[in-house]
Amino acid sequence: MPLPKILLFGKVGQVGWELRRTLAPMSQLVAVDYPDVDFTAPDSIRRAIAEAAPNIVINAAAYTAVDKCESEFALAKQINADAPGVMAEEAQRRGALLVHYSTDYVFDGTKTSPYVEADAPNPLSAYGRSKLAGDEAIRRTGCNHLIFRLCWVYGARGANFMLTMQRLAREREKLRVVADQFGCPTWSRMIAETTAHALRSVRSAADARALSGAYHLAASGHTSWHGFASAIIDLMPLDARKCRAVEAITSAEYPTPTKRPAYSVLSCAKLEQAFGLRLPDWHESLRQVVES
Template sequence: MNPPHIMLIGKVGQVGWELRRALAPMARITCVDFPDIDLTSGDSIRQWVRGSRPDIVINAAAYTAVDKAESEPDKAMAINGVAPGILAEEAKRLNALIVHYSTDYVFDGSSTQPYVETDAPAPLGAYGRSKLAGDQAVQAIGGAYLIFRLCWVYGARGQNFMLTMMRLAREREKLRVVSDQVGCPTWSRVIAEATALALKAATAAPDRQAFSGIYHLAAGGMTSWHGFAQAIINLMPEAEKKCAEIEAISTAEYPTPARRPAYSVLACDKLERTFGLRLPHWEESLRQVLEVGH
């Protein structure tokens, strides 16, 4: 049996880079990213999918500038809301499976217990609304799909909270970090590895459609941004850091253009029931990424 042909969109992002490594042993991969593909252009998207004729389409690309989305809602919606629907439509034409990544920002954060996949979304800002529109567009097409809803993604590459905290800890003696927003910091590598394992199960099944759905995919445990920052800096070598104090502040003390959910913890029981997958505790992954360093 020939390995499946995967079209990976977003090859240089945090998750996309790790996907290339995780999927290489099991598939033939065609990678594409901006500017070669323009996710604001339906013609560009269709041209790439029809030219590649993949068995699996993985959309790891997104407009992720949460605050900037408030002033660029149309661009965020085009990339996050409209493009996934076009990709799903083209995938269905080819009888291909589409994998799409969602976000905890589709919820308003008013819950006091981990969100499950069936909880009603209520995004607080333009970014969350655009991502929710993308989820709904993929579902509406009715093809075979896997939507993985992620939370607080970080890794050794790209732009993310961990790398920002490490940089600031080298530059400043004191940091101020929000302590009243709670979530599940999730390493991009474990996201990619879980995606690969889920794809193996779905593609081996007689009916891939039976796996179609939204799955929460997040690390075990929970913490605040302040707790995450403290853990990152504690694990940094002493010689590398200047920071000696991390002050806990409220969201109100750190105003941003976009409102953030106060509680972003995702329950991942469905992922475990369906695929037998449970991601490591966030502290275990953080320790590993800082030790591995690449």
């Protein structure tokens, strides 16, 4: 079987960078990002797909400034909803598979047990609404697709909670971190490796269409932002940090422009069953990324 030709949008982001590392050995990979492609211009997206002529389109590009989405919803919608819709139209027209990354923020956080794919979305934020609109735009085209909903993404590159906590721990003696929001810290490399495994499964499946749909992709286990911060700092050598205490606070004590779900833990049972894998516990992933 010849190597698939993959077009990756969003090559410089946390997930995109890891996808480039993971997919390069198993595909003919073309990776692009802004300004090569203008994600607010449908013609620019269509041109990139026409030039690459891919079997698989992967969209790791997104407007992820969650708080800024509240004041820049039109821009967020163009990038998070309209652009994926264009990609899906082109994938459908060419018979290509579209892989797209969504978010736990499509849920309102009122559950007390892990969210499953069949749970009704009810986003609290402009960011969540824009991402949900992207999911719906993809489904409307009828293209063969994998939508992976992610949760609390972090890694050794880019801007993320882990790197922020490490920086602050080097600067401050005490940190105050929200303890009443719960989710699944998920390593960007694990997302990329799981994506690669899913792609191999789809390519070898007798009926690839049977695997089309939305899946939750997050580390096993869950914690609060306070628990995550504490674990990050505990893994730092004592002589490499100034911080000696992490204080638990409420969301009300740390107001933000965006209302975030209090509980966005994702069940990944559907993904694990469909693709025959087990996703690691978030503690183990965190240790690996710190060691690496």
